[in-house]
Amino acid sequence: MKLYQLSIFWAVKVALHLVSSEKRSGFESRIHNGTAAKIGQFPWQAYLDVDLRDSYVKEGGAALISNKWLLTAAHCVSDAINITVVLGTTLRGGQDPSAFRTKTNEFYIHENYNNVTLDNDIALIKMKIAVTFTRNITAIPLGGYLEEFVSVTVSGWGDTRQDLSEGMEMSDILYYTELTAIPNDLCIQLRNDSINEKQVCTISDGTSGACRGDSGGPLVRLVNGTWTHVGIVSFGTGFNCSLPTGYIRTDSYREWIKSTMKKHSKKCSFKKL
Numbered sequence: 001m002k003l004y005q006l007s008i009f010w011a012v013k014v015a016l017h018l019v020s021s022e023k024r025s026g027f028e029s030r031i032h033n034g035t036a037a038k039i040g041q042f043p044w045q046a047y048l049d050v051d052l053r054d055s056y057v058k059e060g061g062a063a064l065i066s067n068k069w070l071l072t073a074a075h076c077v078s079d080a081i082n083i084t085v086v087l088g089t090t091l092r093g094g095q096d097p098s099a100f101r102t103k104t105n106e107f108y109i110h111e112n113y114n115n116v117t118l119d120n121d122i123a124l125i126k127m128k129i130a131v132t133f134t135r136n137i138t139a140i141p142l143g144g145y146l147e148e149f150v151s152v153t154v155s156g157w158g159d160t161r162q163d164l165s166e167g168m169e170m171s172d173i174l175y176y177t178e179l180t181a182i183p184n185d186l187c188i189q190l191r192n193d194s195i196n197e198k199q200v201c202t203i204s205d206g207t208s209g210a211c212r213g214d215s216g217g218p219l220v221r222l223v224n225g226t227w228t229h230v231g232i233v234s235f236g237t238g239f240n241c242s243l244p245t246g247y248i249r250t251d252s253y254r255e256w257i258k259s260t261m262k263k264h265s266k267k268c269s270f271k272k273l
């Protein structure tokens with residue numbers, strides 16, 4: 001029965017990464033009941049293939065925020081050894097010969113990340129080489145505070161299936177959907193679970209949302225004709241991707257993002273003559 005299921009899963013904060021049964025771990029999923037993205041429509045969207053310490057693999061999303069740095073969820077990269085970053089494509093993995101692919105093992109997880117409550121579920125990935133911006137690959141600026149009832153867009157290769165009770169499946173194509181940011185107290189009421197002020201939730205018309213595999217991907221908002229990054233996909237509600245999705249508020253971590261990037265960027269120093 002549906003009600004029974006809801007009461008079991010209602011309060012469960014499910015990290016939205018994908019774990020598959022064979023040598024795969026983490027949740028992957030594509031946007032639930034979304035629209036297929038066109039090449040260049042979300043040029044900051046990155047696909048992550050993460051090699052884990054236990055030889056499992058996790059898949060997720062990230063957003064390019066400079067020519068070397070990506071913003072993602074901590075739960076996508078915790079226990080990572082190597083991360084393959086793919087940019088400039090709507091096709092998952094390496095199916096597109098014109099995609100940019102690079103491997104890195106440099107990433108920084110928030111010091112206070114809690115893998116149970118998913119508080120501070122934020123991480124930065126640094127690529128070994130800088131990417132050249134094109135029509136298909138561009139960084140997205142960090143956005144301001146996301147107000148209530150604003151329209152936002154989420155994108156990813158997460159699970160698109162309606163029935164998630166069995167297994168999980170990444171999408172081969174990048175999907176997106178439009179959602180509405182809701183007040184935190186409404187999110188707490190809908191999910192019957194606490195969230196903090198550095199998190200935010202979205203709802204849809206009841207048929208779409210971020211899903212397993214969309215984790216780490218960007219929630220974006222169009223402000224005065226410019227797309228800005230306002231959230232990182234973090235958690236869902238039970239096994240129903242039409243129910244509220246939770247994000248890390250980008251604006252709450254602006255200082256952490258700036259200082260972490262600064263701390264780990266090579267200084268350009270003058271040579272003494």
Ligand SMILES: *[C@@H]1O[C@H](CO)[C@@H](O)[C@H](O)[C@H]1NC(C)=O
Pocket residue numbers: 051081082103
């Ligand atoms: C990480 O990737 C590099 C480059 O492909 C490879 O040489 C290295 O063995 C990998 N490390 C691990 C621990 O898998």
Ligand SMILES: *[C@@H]1O[C@H](CO)[C@@H](O)[C@H](O)[C@H]1NC(C)=O
Pocket residue numbers: 115116
């Ligand atoms: C959470 O972190 C603890 C401590 O690092 C670890 O023992 C545990 O396995 C982690 N749990 C999950 C669900 O990743």
Ligand SMILES: *[C@@H]1O[C@H](CO)[C@@H](O)[C@H](O)[C@H]1NC(C)=O
Pocket residue numbers: 039088096098099134135136
């Ligand atoms: C953008 O991607 C498309 C599809 O892969 C490709 O045909 C096109 O050359 C790319 N454009 C640039 C500027 O990289």
Ligand SMILES: *[C@@H]1O[C@H](CO)[C@@H](O)[C@H](O)[C@H]1NC(C)=O
Pocket residue numbers: 007010011192
């Ligand atoms: C809400 O959560 C509380 C505490 O976990 C629980 O006791 C209660 O049964 C839940 N209510 C619903 C409607 O699921």
Ligand SMILES: *[C@@H]1O[C@H](CO)[C@@H](O)[C@H](O)[C@H]1NC(C)=O
Pocket residue numbers: 002162163206207240241242243
């Ligand atoms: C998921 O939630 C939506 C919105 O409340 C509901 O209409 C739908 O029946 C639910 N799906 C499942 C499989 O429980």
Ligand SMILES: *[C@@H]1O[C@H](CO)[C@@H](O)[C@H](O)[C@H]1NC(C)=O
Pocket residue numbers: 033162205207208
């Ligand atoms: C998907 O979304 C569309 C438009 O929002 C809606 O009409 C349709 O019923 C949804 N499909 C499913 C299977 O929920």
Ligand SMILES: *[C@@H]1O[C@H](CO)[C@@H](O)[C@H](O)[C@H]1NC(C)=O
Pocket residue numbers: 223224
């Ligand atoms: C949008 O542009 C207008 C006019 O330049 C400005 O007043 C407003 O503050 C801008 N809005 C945001 C959210 O930046």
